[in-house]
Amino acid sequence: QVQLVATGGGSVQAGGSLRLSCVASGRAFSSRAMGWFRQAPGKEREFVAAIGWRWSGDATDYYVDSVKGRFTISRDNAKNTVYLQMNSLKPDDTAIYYCAARSSAAIATSSDEYPYWGQGTQVTVSS
Secondary structure (H helix, E strand, O other): OEEEEEEOOEEEEOOOOEEEEEEEEEOOHHHOOEEEEEEOOOOOOEEEEEEEEOOOOOEEEEEOHHHOOOEEEEEEHHHOEEEEEEOOOOHHHOEEEEEEEOOOOOOOOOHHHOOEEOOOEEEEEEO
16 A cells, blocks of 8 residues: 655745655555646646656656646655656646556556545645
């Protein structure tokens, strides 16, 4: 079992920054792909970013187009923590942000591929 606790949400003005953190408990954190998703009011949950490993063993990450160049996902395996640094925030980024963990190392963009989920943290960006 994996338990995830996400923190770091808040309210900021457009153009501001926030850093989300997600601490994982359980086994094999360093070999799991980790992802961030978000859900805005009245909308479906959408993929934001993921970090994991290629078959070659090289680390890899992936972002939805709308956050490329503004958000950065990273991880600290010693702390069992994954981060989402969010810069140049826009009102459209307002959502509840969820971290999620896979059972494997390869990244994925579908929420169905992530069996473990945190409780979510609210991000509100005002114009």
